[in-house]
Amino acid sequence: MRILLGVGGGIAAYKSAELARLLMEQEHTVQAVMTAAAQKFITPLTFAALTGRKTLTDLFAIEAAIEHISVAQEHDLLVVAPATADLIGQLANGLAGDFLTTLYLAFTGPVVLAPAMNVNMWQHPATQANLETLRRRGHRVVDPGSGYLACGMTGPGRLADPETIAAAIAQELRRRTDLEGETVLVTAGPTEEPLDPVRFISNRSSGKMGYALAEAAAARGARVILVSGPVHLAAPRNVELIQVRTALEMRNRVMERLPDAGIVVKAAAVADFHLSKVPDQKVKKTAARVSMELDPTPDILAEIGRKKGDRLLVGFAAETQNLIQEGRRKLESKNCDMLVANLVGGSEVGFESDQNEVVLLLRTGESIPLARAPKREIADRIFDEVLKLRLALHAEHGR
């Protein structure tokens, strides 16, 4: 594979020479790109000698006028090691003042970041907020190790070992194409069930979990159909977005597109009840109390479960108690292959939050807890397990 190695200006820059050598040994093509600060610690010649290619450093070199665009297009993965606090801040905020940061904006493939810095700089809320932004963007952060640092302090901040960074690169390269040829149908967000022309019942779903799933599947090469309730999120890149409002509309759009899909992931928080006959006019505040009889909405997941065929079906369960028990009950009753159970009701995970903490319940009886992480990371872990399940089912039934 063709790997871009971005080198930031930190004392750990010398270790990225070791990373370059390791990647070359693994038969990758490596193109080094250095910031001005990196060149204070190690010379471009070192990387040129190790990679057999001229190291890129200057955005304004005549022959390199639009080189950052062509270089971006020609490579499969960008790794930045060491990623300094300054570089992380520039990448998070889209600042493009040199070759590496401009290249980053022009690059559409997977990005791996290996931070290295002083412990206080690492723990600073600004650094952590910038890293959170980059993780949410789907980039892989290889956390620094802990130990004695060049600044004389002890704690987290030491660049991860080249072997650890190379292993993360290998996993991201696999993920880049492992859903190629698949069509993934994802549902996201809440539904809105009208009570009259101006009022509706809904729930706290922001759509973040479903959009993260759609984005992850598209980044891994799948064709993605995203059926979304009303949310305030931008459509993910390379995803076909179908916007709906009610549970019934969601059911109809999902059923229309079901024949296309080999994998269905139902992250939407669909309303369970609706008013079947919605009044034409706004309900007036004439009585002290208004009663309305609500009917059940169609259970989309259960219907897909009945018509599943050889599709792989992943449901979600949002629970406030008895997470595993309720999750298992839904897994069975809705004929899912996997159910993603998450506790909701608190403020830190589940609804609206950028993070989630879930347990993957598999048909085989296995439970896989996923520790709290950005929803984009959780999405990738879900697809890792979906692919394993697919392999196991192929082996078992030729599915």
Ligand code: PMT
């Ligand atoms: O959108 P976010 O703010 O990021 O929050 C994410 C989330 C909490 C909404 C998400 O992680 C989640 O848990 N989604 C499922 C929420 C839910 O509706 O759970 P449930 O236990 O009520 O439903 C179980 C399953 O049946 C879900 O897959 C749901 O999509 C499906 N369902 C439910 C009712 C219905 N009428 N039709 C359905 O298909």
